[in-house]
Amino acid sequence: MDVSVETDKQGRSRVRYEKAGWNFWxxxxxxxxxxxxxxxxxxxLLIHGYGASAYHWRYQIPALAQHYRVFALDLLGxxxxxxxxxxxxxxGLWxxxxxxxxKEVVHAGGASSSSSSxxxxxxxxxxxxxxxxxLNAAVKSPELIRGVALLNSAGPLQDSDAPELAEPLPVPWYGGIRDGLTAVVKRVVLYFAFQRAKQPERIKEVLQMVYSSNDTIDEDLVDSIVVPASDPSAAEVFYRINSSKAPSxxxxxLLKQMRGSRLPLLLLWGDLDPWxxxxxxxxxxxxxxxxxxxxLQxxxxxxxxxxxxxNAALLEWLERVYKR
Structure with a gap:
């Protein structure tokens, strides 16, 4: 394991926060x-949600690494x-x-593994x-994927079997500001929305809205969101994600195509999610x-x-998936 591990106030193991990050590709x-x-x-391979990062899997990485080679990737942007x-x-980009x-990192063994195929x-x-x-990756490259676990997964979802949706990707983390605005006005509105959204107190407020407990909402978690948002290009990325009209x-x-590959699918769901x-x-x-x-509650x-x-639910499911 090439990460430092610490114990939180509740005695749970997690990755120690590194402000400069870990590995780059x-x-x-x-x-x-x-x-x-x-x-x-x-x-x-663990993939974070909107506005988060690989560090958001801080509790899973040490637990899973006892049995698996674990990778947590930051999506571009x-x-x-x-x-x-x-x-x-x-x-599709992600x-x-x-x-x-x-293909390039996991199959090469990553930065810490001596065992790969x-x-x-x-x-x-x-x-x-x-x-x-x-889901996009599983459809694009089914030969690479053994199974998919979704934790309160996002993406455009139809309530009926009507023709496929053609709408931009909805982003719940900050909320979308899309319709009824000219391009210039939209850019200004989104700029100020981003400036507010990246403030530590606002980030903490949002986390408290969507977590069932405040036990794990700490300075390291907030900082792991603040630091990337301070990048000079972060506001432009925020604008591009939230203002795009291209269909998703x-x-x-995606699920229809995935069924053709017969991939195992786990829905590990927090039932108290307001979003x-x-x-x-x-x-x-x-x-x-x-x-x-x-x-889960x-x-x-x-x-x-x-x-x-x-972790308990994920480990139990992973064991069965890899025994198939």
Whole structure:
């Protein structure tokens, strides 16, 4: 394990915060960041949600690394990854990044592993926007993926079997400001929205809204969101994600394609989430009846909100998936 581990006030192990980040990888001319731990076992790749980073998996990395080679990736535009001025509209960019990361980093053994195979399949675990990115990756590169776990996953989801949605990717973390505004006005409004959203007190306020407990909301977590948001290009990335009118592939369509690959799917859901409620998990189960579901008395980020319960459920499912 190439990460330092500490114990929190409740006696739980987690990654020690490093303000400068951990490992970096060059992808399509951009600098991407990741954390890795564990030297033995199959690979597991963790993908954060909107506004968060690889550090948000601080409680999962040491727990999973006892049995697996663990990687947590910062999506382009987030965390310690470059705030690249590219098109972020559909989720496909991040799906491609995940697939390339598996081929170029995971299969190369990462920074800490001495055991890797170019034929190994990876389990993807994604929270919120990261869940949508994982679905995109699973559809783009099914040969690389062993299974997918979704934790309160985001993305455009239809309530019926009407024709596929063609709408921009909704972003719950800061809220969307899209319609009825000219491009200039929208840019100004989003700029000031971002300036407010990146303030430490506002970040803490939002976390308290969507966590079921304040036990894990601490200065390190807040700082891990503040530091990336201080990048000179962060406001422009925020604008590009929130103002795009390019269509996104619906979750319905992604799940339909995933069923063809017969990939195991876990819905590890915080039922107390005010943003992405249990009704979304109900709908995903309708679309993907093979999905397993574990309900937690947790909020939008169950892995950090109730880490012990989330880790237990994830480890139990991973063991079964890799025994198939």
């Amino acid at each position: 060059e992808w399509q001319g951009h600098r991407a960041h990741y954390i890795t731990a564990g030297t033995q076992g199959p690979p597991v 987030f965390g310690w990854s470059e705030k690249a001025l590219v098109e972020y509209s559909s989720g 799906g491609q990044q995940i697939g390339d990361f598996i 170019s034929s190994e399949q990876v389990v993807l675990v994604g929270n919120s926007l990261g869940g949508y990115a994982c 592939v619906s979750v319905n369509q 992405i409620t249990p009704k979304r998990a109900d709908r995903i189960q309708q679309l993907y009846p093979e999905a397993e579901r574990v309900r 947790s909020g939008h980020c169950p892995h950090d909100d109730t880490p012990e319960e989330a």
